Amino acid sequence: MAKLEKSIEIKAPVTEAFAFVVAEWEGDLSFWQGGVYDWEPSERPMGDGFVVSYLAKILGLGYRIEMSVQDFQANRGWTAVSRKGPETTGTWRFEALDGSTRFTYRLEYSMPLPLVGGLLDKLLLAPRWARIIDRSLEHLKILVERGTDR
Template identity: 30%
Template sequence: MITMPVVEQSVVIARPTSEVWAFLTDAANWPSWEASIVECEQLTDGELGVGTRWRGVNRILGRKLDWGTEFVEYQPEKVATSKSVEGKFGFTATTRLEEVDGGTLFTYRVDSESGLGGVFGKLADPIVAKAYSRTMRASLDNLADLLTTDT
């Protein structure tokens, strides 16, 4: 059985779910908080929903990786899941929001192809997953700071 590297982290953000959702569903905001994302944009016109496509560039362990995704699940202010449709590696990314005391619990999960499609090789999976997990943790903390700092 092939296991796919999974990285999942959560953070409580001291903002209403509607505000966190509005920020996360704007592709242009992702590079401002997600440390591995260099570029991100929405390709399709209109409101975000199932079938919406985004493209972007990540930098993971010094390598730039271009990708394109399509949203396959979309429940406003609850969950959005996108699946890669272009790029050198396959992945699924899920953002999930839940109202909690003190704000919004945001959980971000990325399931990726073993070896990231051969970019790093299967033997590197634990190293890449650990490095990306640290990056994701820092990114979620950055997001919480960004959304709760009064400007």
């Protein structure tokens, strides 16, 4: 499995950063800067069992993925595990730091192309996903620190 982990410090209390990201999950995940399209959340409130379906698309490859939230802890984070589509796990963690928040996103995924998947991922996909995640976290930081949902 490929693994990517990125963190960012957000100058806002953990309760604000957490509430913002939960609202995004329940809405349209608009802070995300590419690679994720057609975000379709379930109608239940965010928590264990919350389901989201989306299209993961990068370098012309697109996969429909359905994720289920597990281990939800208010103001601490959650894990989302794929139920349909390529094997994927996303971990969203929030850590309080003297009035600020350290937000860490970890992505683990398997390439569905058996023989060339690992090479394709290492050379092309992983670097692209890393850039998308970096941009997304920077965008999240701006939005939360500005105190707006857009």
